[in-house]
Amino acid sequence: xxxxxxxxxxxxxxxxxxxxxxxxxxxxxxxxxxxxxxxxxxxxxxxxxxxxxxxxxxxxxxxxxxxxxxxxxxxxxxxxxxxxx
Numbered sequence: 001x002x003x004x005x006x007x008x009x010x011x012x013x014x015x016x017x018x019x020x021x022x023x024x025x026x027x028x029x030x031x032x033x034x035x036x037x038x039x040x041x042x043x044x045x046x047x048x049x050x051x052x053x054x055x056x057x058x059x060x061x062x063x064x065x066x067x068x069x070x071x072x073x074x075x076x077x078x079x080x081x082x083x084x085x
Contacts, residue, residue, distance in 0.1 A: 006033045014040060025067055031060040039064035
């Protein structure tokens with residue numbers, strides 16, 4: 001079964017407007033839209049509900065999860081800077 005790698009529009013549809021560098025890094029993982037959606041669900045569950053991390057179903061899911069965690073760490077700093085303006 002051929003793997004359908006996510007496109008930039010798939011990533012934007014799933015994650016909204018994100019930094020171009022992060023978008024590029026996610027595309028470079030080769031993840032499918034389903035794998036990105038899985039990574040997003042797990043990260044949201046971990047941060048929103050305090051659930052323990054689940055084993056990713058593929059190395060690509062693990063990579064996307066790491067990038068999403070990195071984004072979550074960086075986003076509050078940007079928000080703090082915007083509030084100061």
